[in-house]
Amino acid sequence: MKLFLFFCFILGYLSRITVAEEIRDEGSEEVLSDYNYACGDELMETKCKCNETVLNCDSSGVKNLNIHIIAENFTVKSAKFNNDYIQILRKRKILPGREYSVQSLDFQHNWITEIENGTFDEFLKIETLILSNNRLTKIDENVLTETLGKTLTSLDFKENNFQQLSSKTFMYLKKLEFLGLSDNPGLVPYFNKNIFSASLKNLKHLDLSWCNISILEDDAFSNLRQVFL
Numbered sequence: 001m002k003l004f005l006f007f008c009f010i011l012g013y014l015s016r017i018t019v020a021e022e023i024r025d026e027g028s029e030e031v032l033s034d035y036n037y038a039c040g041d042e043l044m045e046t047k048c049k050c051n052e053t054v055l056n057c058d059s060s061g062v063k064n065l066n067i068h069i070i071a072e073n074f075t076v077k078s079a080k081f082n083n084d085y086i087q088i089l090r091k092r093k094i095l096p097g098r099e100y101s102v103q104s105l106d107f108q109h110n111w112i113t114e115i116e117n118g119t120f121d122e123f124l125k126i127e128t129l130i131l132s133n134n135r136l137t138k139i140d141e142n143v144l145t146e147t148l149g150k151t152l153t154s155l156d157f158k159e160n161n162f163q164q165l166s167s168k169t170f171m172y173l174k175k176l177e178f179l180g181l182s183d184n185p186g187l188v189p190y191f192n193k194n195i196f197s198a199s200l201k202n203l204k205h206l207d208l209s210w211c212n213i214s215i216l217e218d219d220a221f222s223n224l225r226q227v228f229l
């Protein structure tokens with residue numbers, strides 16, 4: 001019986017691979033209907049590694065973040081997706097079903113140009129969000145939502161290509177302690193006390209290095225009482 005079940009399992013696995021291959025043959029770069037596996041044993045080839053509470057998908061080539069973690073008892077506290085050529089972050093498509101325990105999401109060094117509205121709203125314990133070295137040109141309060149603002153303490157947008165901010169951009173991030181905006185030269189005209197509003201009252205560290213700051217309004221940071229620049 002055990003052997004039979006195992007056989008069915010292997011068959012199922014093989015047919016899944018076939019289906020995925022077929023979809024790929026149709027020229028679609030991302031296979032969103034399918035999922036990737038993580039934390040498998042030697043039998044299964046998995047792209048992401050699991051160690052303690054860290055899911056490490058760095059340089060794994062995963063674009064589809066609908067990741068199925070095989071080990072039921074593995075708790076993801078930190079998920080790393082560095083250097084994976086990811087272009088879009090989609091709502092309910094990042095570790096679906098496993099969002100509840102995630103405290104840190106790290107998407108450094110990808111090609112992200114777009115984040116769907118509410119993408120991070122399922123992550124009810126998230127504290128750290130790293131989006132540095134990507135290709136974002138804008139972000140707004142539909143991504144940095146009130147739900148996200150309830151837990152987020154650290155947000156890094158270093159080395160993107162932001163061209164605008166609005167007074168609403170950071171308005172929900174009331175717990176934020178670190179905000180990294182370094183290496184975004186297009187942002188300078190937007191640095192003023194409306195952007196850095198009283199909502200950011202818990203901010204302790206604001207990184208604006210390499211933003212080509214030459215002229216700043218005197219009171220640009222007047223709302224930020226505890227900040228070390």
Ligand SMILES: *[C@@H]1O[C@H](CO)[C@@H](O)[C@H](O)[C@H]1NC(C)=O
Pocket residue numbers: 051052
């Ligand atoms: C797993 O994580 C622990 C603690 O962070 C570390 O000491 C260990 O080297 C890691 N193991 C592997 C295989 O990476």
Ligand SMILES: *[C@@H]1O[C@H](CO)[C@@H](O)[C@H](O)[C@H]1NC(C)=O
Pocket residue numbers: 071073074075
């Ligand atoms: C999960 O369960 C497996 C076997 O049931 C065990 O070997 C492993 O140590 C457990 N891992 C954790 C993180 O509890």
Ligand SMILES: *[C@@H]1O[C@H](CO)[C@@H](O)[C@H](O)[C@H]1NC(C)=O
Pocket residue numbers: 117140141142
């Ligand atoms: C996301 O929110 C923006 C407002 O910031 C809105 O213009 C846009 O239509 C929304 N996108 C979707 C897909 O709902």
Ligand SMILES: *[C@@H]1O[C@H](CO)[C@@H](O)[C@H](O)[C@H]1NC(C)=O
Pocket residue numbers: 185186212214
């Ligand atoms: C930096 O600002 C100066 C003047 O404000 C401008 O001439 C220069 O092109 C800017 N550099 C970059 C890299 O944006």
